[in-house]
Amino acid sequence: MTEKHSGFNASCAKCALQTICFANGLYETDLDRLDELVDRLPSISKGEYLYSAGDEFSCLYAIRAGIVKLISFSEDETEVIHGFYLPGDIVGMEAMAYDAHEFYAVALDTTTVCALPYGQLASLSSEVPHLNSQMFSLMSREIMSSRLHSTILTQKTAEQRLADFILLMSTKYKSRGYEHRQFRLNILHRDVANFLNLTPETVSRILGKFQKEALMTWKKKEVIIKNENGLRELANDSVE
Amino acid sequence: MTEKHSGFNASCAKCALQTICFANGLYETDLDRLDELVDRLPSISKGEYLYSAGDEFSCLYAIRAGIVKLISFSEDETEVIHGFYLPGDIVGMEAMAYDAHEFYAVALDTTTVCALPYGQLASLSSEVPHLNSQMFSLMSREIMSSRLHSTILTQKTAEQRLADFILLMSTKYKSRGYEHRQFRLNILHRDVANFLNLTPETVSRILGKFQKEALMTWKKKEVIIKNENGLRELANDSVE
DNA sequence: CGCAGATTTGACTACGCTCAAACAACGTGG
């Protein structure tokens, strides 16, 4: 059995994120069994690595609080950002086919995670069909979100990408029951630029434009969406 | 039990692709159980759809022969190509979290597939741990290949993307035991352009250049790699 | 053979990048 750490240790049964996470839809007895696997790690600070490329793959991580970016490095050492993970999201699934990680998971803010040892999770999953199908669902969603990411990169202009990104984050907050028109977003503009395959300069210019057009603002980590429909139109309009 | 169709119906146990597919590493008895689920569908012709967006999700498909592209359509009706699938590859995993497909799987050539009903596959998978972990592996690889795709799109120049693509295909053929420096590639240049987020004109110009530099040729569906290392260098060099 | 669709070639263009420099925000130590 894994050691339990200090911090807020709500069991899966009491966790507010249970419907987004592995636990979704499990019976209470199965939930308790899942709960026994979970290693609630102590918080890590901004800049710390949850795992690095080359690390042995051993666990999946459910984000409990904070935010994590998933990155790799290209030949010329520049960071490639594959995604941002919020509370309830799972990180690590991209490594399940391999012995070692190929990506880096980095905390962008003080972050708390539940670690689930893969071997044990897989065993339990075999015994609990619903958990197994939940695993498949989570992985399938990860595939979709990656496909969606490429779609945005290839089909949309710089303005549309940024509008899309803000709406994506807004939707995530909404689905977690938070205010979705005003929220704290502790991501550097530089990282957003990178994720959207833009430069910080371009992001800055576009945010300026969005503000002038009263669509939204993003200052000091605080996003305020002033005209959601306007943003949505902008994001979805075909270029014509 | 599902109906069996005509055509070359080698059981999983006799299938040359078993190490790439679900069957990889299974014991003979489990292989036979897997075999019972498999519905070997009749061939579909070039242009036909294996599934369409909106279709109920019911099966995963293992490509037996031929080639399939996975696509969606953006707002302005243009095709977005997410990938090409060769014999041994699995299509459909992106839909496992949903009731209905969101993508289209289209045959680019006469294509034969094994259909595996998802419900039955999931059940068997629960009973056969190794099959379950093989499922996880396949899905994890799909996540990685999608991440790799975005990486190529964002990090590489037009020439590098094309070199990368040719090498990717070459590697796929190699891993299946075929000649990897000369192979038939029944994909339209237009589709490759689309997949790499380029225009057909750009692809045409670059192929011309590659030919002039004696790196490779691609004429009438036949790819010949003349200088593999040259291509590899080109693909991997950072831009500086 | 003929036609629709695919590819090639050429001239021109645009979107977002690069480079540079000023400015703002942050967090760290004295």
Add this chain to the structure above:
DNA sequence: CCACGTTGTTTGAGCGTAGTCAAATCTGCG
């Protein structure tokens, strides 16, 4: 708790890669 240095953001000017548009040519299939 403020000063300072580091890191992040903004603004401007000019540029380059790949896209666009158009027309010629090739290919494959009925």
